[in-house]
Amino acid sequence: MRPGHDDRRDNDARAAAGNGLLDRRIFLKGGAAAAGAFMAFASSESAAAPPETPPGMTMSGAPLSPYGSPAGFEREVTRTLIRSQPGTTGAGASRTPLEALEGIITPSGLHFERHHNGVPTIDPAQHQLLIHGMVARPLIFTMATLSRYPMESRIHFLECSGNSGAMYGATPPAQTCGQTHGLVSCSEWTGVPLRLLLEEAGADPRADWILAEGADAAAMSRSVPMAKAKDDALLALYQNGERLRPENGYPVRLFLPGYEGNMSVKWLRRIKVTDTPTMTKDETSKYSDLQTDGKSLLFTYPMEVKSVITRPAPGLKMTGQGLYELSGIAWSGRGKIGKVEVSADGGQTWAEAALSAPVLAYALTRFRIPWKWNGAPAVLKSRATDETGRVQPTRDALIAQHGANVIYHYHAIQAWRVEANGEVKNVYA
């Protein structure tokens, strides 16, 4: 920096939008330091003296363990809002604590759960998968035979169409970010492309649909267009490198990238090749979207473009004014994320956030942007655009289009109000 250089002017030059949003590149190449933007976060008082010897250096450490678990100090980072329908034990959902996580991969133990009638116990040595219906050769696969087929690994989000449904309500839910938006998670899924098995069974070219059925007490079943089944549907056996967790469909689940979560049938036991949709209970009484005119949308598969700031967010507290990195996740069931804009003045001005690599189709994408908080109340928003050009709507626009009878597919711009005391609240703004 040149002597006599005006610090404030330099900061202003790097301002990307109103109320303290700075250029997303400021953290690169010492830009933040050059702009005088860093506060002294670390205490410098005792920096001159050598640190005391911590207890862990004076005795041997803990032993090795057969299967690792999170640090004891992180015990509070758990799935959240674990709720079961009255009178049941396993018919309900649990949510991913989004505000406690970083990057794009959800640890398997924190992947959200949604079960219509609990988690079945399935012995992989006994489990079979049947492919039948309009096929030349009905086939039965054991998990051992399935494992001999070529596999693919892909990083994809899974989102329940009921995610963020409470945001249709008249007042914003006073919950943590994960409690409101945590029916979305992202994993590396590995398994056998369904296409290979349909080819082997000799699916009739006139069959435009399949039915997928789960081996749980809900016998969850959904119709899937053959085009999707042959495009990128996966029979997932592994999640983040290990076999699926029981909660997520062990030993095998259907995985349909970008589609509403309920179609990715867990504990998969049967695929029937059909010429029409089967009109199962799970796609007629549920998972249709009631509109204001009293009609329902049927078969609303792709999850629309969406984003949410996860830091800061309800469940976390700001620790005083100064420089922060805002961080969040964006995703789209239509492909890759194109850009994410962030506002710190309630949507009056917007700045483009940096997208952290990798930016993958049908995956969570991490975005980040520096923000110099002046300590006054502020409303933060993020607005994602996907590679097809679709933009997240405002809440008003979403409700104007679909009404508020609908409980699924909420994907509007989220506003968080940062209070002067550092608390972060969910607001409609």
Ligand SMILES: Nc1nc2c(c(=O)[nH]1)N[C@H]1C(S)=C(S)[C@@H](COP(=O)(O)O)O[C@H]1N2
């Ligand atoms: N067999 C079966 N498959 C199922 C379900 C179920 O209850 N039974 N729930 C569905 C719903 S509604 C969602 S959102 C996803 C949730 O997957 P997860 O529990 O792995 O997060 O699984 C879907 N597949």
Ligand SMILES: [Mo]
């Ligand atoms: Mo769901």
